[in-house]
Amino acid sequence: MVVLLVFGQVVGKGRVIQCAAVDSYPVLHKYIQPGDLIVSAIVSQAIFATSPKHFKCQPAGILSEQYALIPQNYQHILALEFAVKEINENPQILPNLTLGFYIYESYMNPRLTYRAALQHISPRNRFVPNYRCDMQDNVEAILEDIETENAEFIHDLLQMYRIPQLNVKGNDYMTKSLKVFSELYEKMMTSTANVIILGGQSCNIIHFRCLILFMQTVYLMPKRKGKVWIVTAHADLKAYGEGKCGDVQIFHGMISVAIHSNELQRFQEFFKSRKPSSAEGDVFLRDFWSHTFHCAFPNSVLGTVNQVNCTGDETLKDLPASEMSMTGHSYSIYNAVYAVAYALNAMHSSKDIQGERRKLSSQQPWQLHHFLGCISFNNSAGDQISFDGNRELIVGFDIISWLTFPNQSVVRLKVGKIPSQELSGQRLQIDEEFMVWHPRFNQVQPLSLCSKNCNPGYRMTKRKREPFCCYDCLQCPEGTISDHHDMPDCFQCSVDHFPNKNQNYCIPKRVSFLSYQEPLGAGFLLVSLSLSLITVLVLGIFIKHHNTPIVKANNRSLTYTLLNSLLLCFLCALLFIGKPGKIMCLLRQTAFGIIFSIAVASVLAKTITVIVAFMATNPGSWMRKWVGKRLSISIVLSCSFIQVGICTIWLLNSPPFPGVDMLSMVEEVVLECNDASPTMFYCVLGYMGLLASVSFQVAFFARKLPDSFNEAKFITFSMLIFCTVWLSFVPAYLSIKGKYMVAVEIFSILASGAALLVCIFSPKCYIIVVRSKLNSRVQLRRKN
Template sequence: MPWLLKSGPLIYVRARADGRRRPSWACQLASRPLYMSTDKMNKKVCTGEEKLETLPSSVFEMSMTGNSYSIYNAVYAVAHAFSTRHSSQVKHRAMADGVRLDQQPWQMCPISICNDHCSSGYRRAKKEGKAFCCYDCFPCPEGKISNQKDMDDCFQCSEEQYPNIGQDICLPKEISFLTYNEPLGISLVTLALLLTFTTTLVLRIFIKHKETPIVKANNRTLTYVLLLALILTFLCPLLFIGQPTKITCLLRQTAFAVIFSVAVSCILAKTTIVVLAFMATKPGSRMRRWVGGNLAISIVLFSFLIQVMICSAWLIVAPPLPDLDKHSVTKVIVLECNEGSVTMFYCVLGFMGMLAMVSFTVAFLARKLPDSFNEAKFITFSMLVFCSVWLSFVPTYLSTKGKYMVAAEIFSIMASSFGLLGCIFFPKCYIILVRPELNSRGQLTIRKK
């Protein structure tokens, strides 16, 4: 119970009615006269064992009077009012800041009062003119992910990985190249071997009937060289299929370029010989000395050496080597042959294209020669097919990626080679095998007239 000091300043002390010991400071206060000096006050020290009953009643009032009770109620009311006001202010600030009153100091960032969290796969962007806690959620751009909530920005996967559909994790890329085990590789290998067998069969037919007029009339040596070159050309796609190695990368384009240049130069030589042979039949013509095997061999050898020099320069300057393409295809790493110098690669293709265009031009000019020299008509059509295939190849090669780019080149090689084989040799095989009566000198003479 509170009590009131009767003399001196008003001092409020909590008393106990059960008669327990009073704290030492109460004892000191009770035993200290108001007029006592400081020196004398310090000499008398309470023991701490005093009881309330022993305190002088003149100083400490032990009973509850009306006056002291009124003072007690007034002080209690003021204290309660201050406590209520303080609690109300703390609660108001907590609600304004979005903080739960029952949370621990280690918990939770302030909760947005504008929108929900941005989930993984999204990034957040602050709303203009809104509070700092208000933001929009936008999906990560292509190729990037976010793997946590409320990320301010998405990040790129490594070169060996790619984002999943939800764009919240990175998945490892697979190694890809044209193999012998997949359906595309099996189809290309089967087609290449079938065309190789067909060309070998045509060569065997021409060797078997080498003494017939239709074989002799079109330069047997050039015919054999052309067929051998086509056989090797059909086998070239085997270098393009399978895991690229240093050897296969060096041989892919160079072997194909040299062999194909020989094939096209043989066609150019055959067409040139046909034109010169017709011109040599005119009276007083000086073209007879140019007609013969030496000119044909010179054309083929010259073209062969030019292409060999271009390929040699390519291998010296920047040779093709195995490489990993990590960017062309999203979900795979393409194991391929890096062409090294793209300029040299197109120089090789350009030389073959030049030979093809010259052959086409000469054959087109000779298409109206007499029937005994009508091979120029077939060569014209074959070179038209050849040029069409390779003109289509360039945009296709540039627009495809990965193993399909390799498949496009293989298909172009086989399609153009088959065009030469079919247009030039199939009509002759038909005469040799189905219409042998037309394969005679008399028939050729009659057709010439």
């Protein structure tokens, strides 16, 4: 024989009932013939309550005479029987084999549960574990329905024999046993909290209800209603009878999680068609009937003498549909039986194909493991039953709202679901329209908070020495946001976004660069063009009066070189305005560095020329040979060549390129020219500063030379302004971000260039244009 075992527990005290042989259990005769496939079951949670004389099975011990009948769990037996019946009537599953079942009971006693497991590795009529003698049931698979405290050692025991095990309850909700309820009752009932989460095993609600009744009657504590109870998947108000211990209405609106169930085709018909007169061998039906219709059969231990006798003509069809709907537990038993049947069928078929057909009784239980993990089928309700890579059933959960009534009846209402993990992205789904709350809340969703919700833009911070759910709200740190209520931490926006003022969402950064359309860019353009125009006018004046003494003094070629370099400097500022491009980035800093070096070198050459010319007037001076254009040209070319070399190295090794700066500015994405090598940029700037400082020192030395054509004093003042501008540029450039860095550089270019233009050339232009009479050698010498 092949044996299928379902473990479980019931309410009450007693010993295991062992149905050792087929002919000793009449309920099996409807489906089983000698030698057929047998299913043995230990069914959970007070399926029956009766005495040994109602069983035609051999009792292993004495049963108590009184047990609390829990008719809801009678459905578990019917689900098992219904699945077996359907499989036997289906020629596509296990052809030429008939499936049957045994039923065992463990009475919520771990020792008895363990003994029942040992019985299945013992001879049929003797308790001798691990011995093969006499007739023996070969266990093929286990359908487990074990509470937490029993699951571990039962699993370990059966694992040694490599017997396949199927768990017909979810584990996503097992918790540790609750503490003594009486110590918590006052705190829970008097607390301002509106929600109580109750976890534990299946018997905990019984204890809790009885303790509540005890506290109210013995200690005269007032009844406190109106709490929202959230309980684990094991909790089932209907599974423990109505009104047996305490007022069930305290749990009105209770929310629980149950394994997903669905209505099976023909199960309601199968259920409602049962009658005590026609259900031969069903020893549980009479007790279920007595409890359901509040009557008593002759000699039944249930009920009292005051109860009316059951006629047997009562009909289950009159019961409300909610009373007959299939629970998740029964649904799991039904699917588990089918899973084993399909696995056995697949294993049997595979041996047929390979030409190795054997008797099913000669197969080993461990051979079923592979087929259990690979099966997939649709049950009669249309749900797909399959297992994932960990051989765990792919199943979701239902959210159940419990409705209670003054007559202590209970109705379950499905209000939502938790999809299986295979449905990625799916979350808890609740239909708020069907949610029912305690009347105290006037059908408004209750809140249970010791703190106000933290709005977006704030984060939660735990209060010291208070429960974890009590917290304060703090503003998010600068640069971070929180976009939902009650967020534990704030987070930064992506690099191309920035927080809004309230720090509750991110705003895309705007693209920023110094453009001609904005006032700052347009202003620089106007100033640059104006200075360029003035430079052209000055150059034109000097060209027109190139033969006058004041123009010829200090070397006309140097004057023209300086004016042209200043013109290019002013136009060079335009390279810094507009959207950065590849060519613009290559030319921007290098052109500025070279052109300004030429301008400063020209100023240096003009100053040195003044000094050499004065020294050459002394009799017998050897400086006369340096007087002329050769010296000035040499100074300009040599000084400029060094800057050209620096810029060439920069362009060859790490040339500037267009880039995007997303970090410097909070609200802007800055389009910029990345200098690539800041070291080379500061080398260019440093060399230009060196030339300017040398020019300033030389001009300062020559400022008091007695010569009417001496412009050293003007050069001194211009270089003082020039050096001041560029010394201020460095800290300003390093402290400013974004397009304003470019603006600072443009300002420095225009200001330093304008200083050279105004300080050096405005006195000369004044004499040439306004005081033309002074523009003669005689007048200049007379003035001197």
